[in-house]
Amino acid sequence: MTLSGLIIKSTGSWYKIRQADTSIIDARIKGKIRLKTIKTTNPVAVGDWVDYELESSGDETYAVITQIHSRNNYMIRKSNNLSKQAQIIASNLDLAVLVVTLSAPRTSLGFIDRFLVMAGAYHIPVCLVFNKCDLYNSDDVLHFEHLKALYEPLGYKCLMGSTIDANYSPNSVLKSVLQHKTSLISGHSGVGKSSILNQLLPLANQKTNSISDSHQKGKHTTTFAEMFFIDSDSALIDTPGIRDFGIIDLEKTEIGHYFPEIRAYMPKCKFNDCTHQNEPECAVFKAFEAGQIAGSRYYNYLSILDNQDIFE
Numbered sequence: 421m422t423l424s425g426l427i428i429k430s431t432g433s434w435y436k437i438r439q440a441d442t443s444i445i446d447a448r449i450k451g452k453i454r455l456k457t458i459k460t461t462n463p464v465a466v467g468d469w470v471d472y473e474l475e476s477s478g479d480e481t482y483a484v485i486t487q488i489h490s491r492n493n494y495m496i497r498k499s500n501n502l503s504k505q506a507q508i509i510a511s512n513l514d515l516a517v518l519v520v521t522l523s524a525p526r527t528s529l530g531f532i533d534r535f536l537v538m539a540g541a542y543h544i545p546v547c548l549v550f551n552k553c554d555l556y557n558s559d560d561v562l563h564f565e566h567l568k569a570l571y572e573p574l575g576y577k578c579l580m581g582s583t584i585d586a587n588y589s590p591n592s593v594l595k596s597v598l599q600h601k602t603s604l605i606s607g608h609s610g611v612g613k614s615s616i617l618n619q620l621l622p623l624a625n626q627k628t629n630s631i632s633d634s635h636q637k638g639k640h641t642t643t644f645a646e647m648f649f650i651d652s653d654s655a656l657i658d659t660p661g662i663r664d665f666g667i668i669d670l671e672k673t674e675i676g677h678y679f680p681e682i683r684a685y686m687p688k689c690k691f692n693d694c695t696h697q698n699e700p701e702c703a704v705f706k707a708f709e710a711g712q713i714a715g716s717r718y719y720n721y722l723s724i725l726d727n728q729d730i731f732e
């Protein structure tokens with residue numbers, strides 16, 4: 421008999437499936453299931469709906485995955501700089517929560533903008549959580565206000581968060597945002613992703629670890645993505661910290677589409693295939709010069725265009 425369930429954990433060699441009755445069963449893959457369109461290191465990702473059959477050996481019953489249902493969307497990154505292979509971080513997402521920090525460690529705007537492009541390309545809304553706000557001095561608070569004024573008009577909600585200051589706790593600032601959704605929580609190692617999950621759902625009991633004193637960097641404590649249900653129809657996927665990820669699957673002329681403010685000016689460019697670098701009569705460049713497009717956004721756009729690595 422074939423059953424259907426939801427992948428809530430994937431290590432690459434074994435999986436956990438949440439079954440129809442919400443019980444959880446260990447699973448393996450039957451033979452090789454490969455996606456037709458993209459090469460990935462993990463054929464089955466957290467968030468995938470799969471068909472499976474039950475098998476037994478001795479007194480142990482486990483699931484064998486036979487089929488992956490098609491995905492609504494997914495977040496993806498290059499496995500590493502050398503390989504052209506991609507890793508699906510998670511699939512079928514309603515929201516990506518990008519956890520960033522202004523210090524200890526500091527998240528760059530370049531990283532934020534790359535993340536926003538990848539999420540945009542797969543039609544995943546993003547909420548930015550500026551975590552560890554208990555450590556902010558008055559300049560940091562101003563910096564946050566500045567970034568909020570930059571990103572919110574572009575469609576990215578910005579929240580200050582803290583797992584230490586109760587006024588900004590995940591339960592008070594984030595819980596309502598996550599309601600009735602499947603959300604991914606992503607960001608650099610050490611920004612507090614697992615700490616946030618643990619406050620929302622103490623039962624999750626995810627391991628957390630202090631950041632290193634010398635480098636102010638996280639220690640890659642979470643090693644596999646895993647989905648947790650914070651209530652019956654709200655799920656949060658804790659993920660390993662990412663350093664950076666190449667932009668995958670996008671043509672050069674496509675990248676501007678995922679900068680909402682660039683997209684807004686593009687129709688006025690003289691050339692259809694304008695890449696908004698130094699083409700004549702480029703409306704985007706004019707908007708940047710006039711201060712209508714933030715310098716950081718325009719330069720990050722150019723840098724994505726520059727080390728663009730097309731994925732085959």
Ligand SMILES: Nc1nc2c(ncn2[C@@H]2O[C@H](COP(=O)(O)OP(=O)(O)OP(=O)(O)O)[C@@H](O)[C@H]2O)c(=O)[nH]1
Pocket residue numbers: 551552553554555581582583584585608609610611612613614615616627628629630631638639640641642643659660661662
């Ligand atoms: N000051 C402060 N420290 C925090 C906050 N949230 C988390 N931390 C600390 O930051 C460190 C890293 O937290 P984790 O939750 O392990 O970070 P992570 O993002 O899950 O890291 P990886 O699993 O390595 O990707 C821990 O020492 C936490 O106690 C916060 O709001 N304020």
Ligand SMILES: [Mg+2]
Pocket residue numbers: 613614615627628641642659660661
């Ligand atoms: Mg973690």
Ligand SMILES: [Zn+2]
Pocket residue numbers: 686689690694695696697699701702703704705
């Ligand atoms: Zn242009």
